[in-house]
Amino acid sequence: LWLGVPIAMLLTGVLAWLLAGRALRPVRAISERTEQIGAGTLHERVPVPKSGDEVAGLARVMNDMLDRIQREDRRRRQFVADASHELRSPISSIQTQAEVAANEGGPASELAGGVLAESERLGALVDDLLSLARHDEALAPPGGEVDLDDIVLAEADRPRRVPIDTSRVSGGQVRGRSDELARVVTHLLDNAARHAESQVLVKLATDADGVTLEVHDDGPGIASEQRERIFERFVRLDEARERDGGGAGLGLAVVATVVRAAGGSVTVDESDELGGARFRFTLPPATS
Missing domain, CATH: 3.30.565.10 (Histidine kinase-like ATPase, C-terminal domain)
Known part of the structure; x- marks a missing residue:
């Protein structure tokens, strides 16, 4: 009898450990997948266990949140791409007019030179934004x-x-x-x-x-x-x-x-x- 108590306690502890590990396995899977999701993998989702319990509910809530984040990220990227495209034409026009004014000389030539330099800087920024947008959407043409x-x-x-x-x-x-x-x-x-x-x-x-x-x-x-x-x-x-x-x-x-x-x-x-x-x-x- 005196051996039965420690053995029973040991078996109870092992059983509790196994049950806890089985219960926490979905939580561990959700945590591991969440750590892998970054700015470039917003399309991925956490696994939803079939248990139908609170852990499954938590997984569904996290996936809904990821859906919203992905939609907002797509809107942001599309806005940057659209704005960059729309800015190219007026920037080119400003550069052309500034070049003409700078070459004509006169009191406005110095001002035109400054406008030209800043428009070139703005044009380079727009080109950078377009380059990043193309790669974000995997639209960069092959080289x-x-x-x-x-x-x-x-x-x-x-x-x-x-x-x-x-x-x-x-x-x-x-x-x-x-x-x-x-x-x-x-x-x-x-x-x-x-x-x-x-x-x-x-x-x-x-x-x-x-x-x-x-x-x-x-x-x-x-x-x-x-x-x-x-x-x-x-x-x-x-x-x-x-x-x-x-x-x-x-x-x-x-x-x-x-x-x-x-x-x-x-x-x-x-x-x-x-x-x-x-x-x-x-x-x-x-x-x-």
């Missing part, structure tokens, strides 16, 4: 073989506030859209030049891992805790980065979106060459 080194050299040749060293740029051919890859390179070079103290270094090489572009600067660098967040949309770091001196926080989001859509990866860390930031992306070679 072909692109000589990435030609794009890098052409973009690096544009005047910027600090010199850009391209002596370590070698050949590299990838698959993609030349206009989007040019935008990626432009954003990386503009970002590096904006924050560099005196120089920017660009490296391009092809190896077994793919075609890799690195952009180094000798600026203040980026804190490790900010290195993932910096590729999010409309993110601007706080360190003395005034809005007048930079963009709208979309450039690096475009970089990450285009590179990942092309099957590549993009990272940022500390430059071992210049001591500032090093942006690095790798794309599969065109022959892969």
Whole structure:
């Protein structure tokens, strides 16, 4: 008899543990699926158990909430795409008229030059929004073989506030859209030049891992805790980065979106060459 009590208690404990595990299994499945749902997977839903109890009710409520979030996200994305398309025509018209006024000279030419510069900046912002909208809706047209080194050299040749060293740029051919890859390179070079103290270094090489572009600067660098967040949309770091001196926080989001859509990866860390930031992306070679 004295052995029966501990054995009964042990069996009761094991039975309770098994029953609790079985009862909580749907909750665990809901939690795991919820953790997997992000901005790019709003179409997914949590599993609804067939028990018909409170846990099943909770799962249905969560799925209803996800339905509402997905609908609002679609409306937001559609609004951004529609607004961007509608803005392109008036911006082009403003740029044309400002160019004419600036070339005519006279007292209004300086004002026209300022209007032209700001309209070009606004046009670049609209192009970024359209690029992101196309990728959000998987509408970006397919690309072909692109000589990435030609794009890098052409973009690096544009005047910027600090010199850009391209002596370590070698050949590299990838698959993609030349206009989007040019935008990626432009954003990386503009970002590096904006924050560099005196120089920017660009490296391009092809190896077994793919075609890799690195952009180094000798600026203040980026804190490790900010290195993932910096590729999010409309993110601007706080360190003395005034809005007048930079963009709208979309450039690096475009970089990450285009590179990942092309099957590549993009990272940022500390430059071992210049001591500032090093942006690095790798794309599969065109022959892969």
